[in-house]
Amino acid sequence: MKFSLLKIACAGAFLSSAFTLAQTSVIEKIKKNPKAPFSYAELAVKEGGKWEGDKYIGGNFKNIQQLAIPESHTDHSTYIKYEGIGLENNQIGYRLYLDWRNATDIFGKKVNTLVLPEVGQDGFESYHHDAAWGQDILKSGRTIGVGSYGRYDEQNDFVETFKIVKNTAVKVVNEKDQSYAAIDYIGWKTWGDAIDLTSKLTIFNKDRFVKVDLKLSNTISGLCTGIVAFKDIPTKQGISKNKKWGYIATYGKQTLAKKEDNLGMAVFYPLESFDKYVKTKSTHTVVFKKTKNVSYYFLGAWSQESNGLKTEEEFYKDLDKKLETLDQNNQL
Secondary structure, three states: OOOOOOOOOOOOOOOHHHHHHHHHHHHHHHHHOOOOEEEEEEEEEEEEOOOOOOOEEEEEEOOOOOOEEEOOOOOOOEHHHHHHEEEOOOOEEEEEEEEOOOEEEEEEOOOOOHHHHHHOOOOEEEEEEOOOOOOOOOOOOOOEEEEEEEEEEEOEEEEEEEOOOOOOOEEEEEOEEEEEEEEEEEEEOOOOOOOEEEEEEEEEEEOOOOOEEEEEEEEEEEEEEEEEEEOOOOEEEEEOOOOOOOEEEEEEEEOOOOOOOOEEEEEEEHHEEEEEEEOOOOEEEEOOOOEEEEEEEEEEEEEOOOOOOOOOOHHHHHHHHHHHHHHHHHOO
16 A cells, blocks of 8 residues: 655645544544444644644644645654544554654553543653543553564664654544554655655554564565563563464563553564564564564554453463464464
C-alpha cells in the first residue's frame, strides 16, 4: 500500500469532512454495542490553532483518516493527539509515535470498552496517570518500545530510528474484523543510500497482538524490531516445534504504574527471516536477514487488564499456544 505524498499537502492538510463523519460513525457503532468484540484505529490532529516553531499552539483535536506529517512536527509538538496513531481492541491499546522516535507504546486497559477517543483530549499529561480506564504503562525512552522497527547499526551497537526522513504520510482504516495504520516513510536515511519503507500495523477484534508488515524499496541489511530492555528484567526466547517461528519476551515489573503490577511483552518473528538476537544497552533486538520485506507480530499483556493474564506462567503458556498456532498456520 502506498499513497501519493504529492496528493497530500505537505503542510499537513487532511481529508474532507466526509472522512471525519466516517470515523465518527465507527466510534458510534462501537459505543452502541460496547461489550461486543471490536478493533479501532485512530488518528487525530489539532485544528484552529497555529504553529510557532515546532509547537502547535491552541486548537482542538479532530479525528481524521489521512495525514502528511508537517515539516514542523517533532516530539511534543502537541499537534497530534497522544503523538501518533492509536490501535485498540477490547483488551489493550497501542500507539506509535509519528516522529523521529517511531516507538510503539502501550495503553494498559482496565476496561473492555472503547477508550482511545477520550484519551489525550486534555493534552499530554493525563494519560500518564492512573485512571478508571487504565493508563500509558510503558516508558519507551529512546528505544523502539515494543515491536516497532528500525535499523541495527552493528558498528555502534545502536538501533537507528527515523531521525532522517524526507517525508512521512499515514492513514488509518477501520474494517469489520480488523483495523490498521499504514505509514509511508519516503527517503529514510541511515547509512548508505536513502530508501522508502511502507509499514502496516494491524490490530484485530480478538487477542492482544498486532501484525506488522514491512516493505522496502530496496533490499537492506540490519532491519530490526525488538523490546525495550529494563534493568533486572530477563529476556526469554522460544522456538516453535517445527522451527518456523520464534519469539523473544520479557515479563515483570516494567510499567509506569505505581502499583506492584506486571507486564509481559513479546515479539514473534519468522525464523526464515531471522539473522540474530542482539542485546544493546537499551533494547532486546531481533535483527532480520538482508531483506526487502518481512512480517512479524508483537504484543503486550498487563496484569491489571480485565480478564487478562495475571501471572508469568499464564503469560508464557499463552505465548507457547501462539507459537503452536503460527507453526500450523503461519499466522495468528
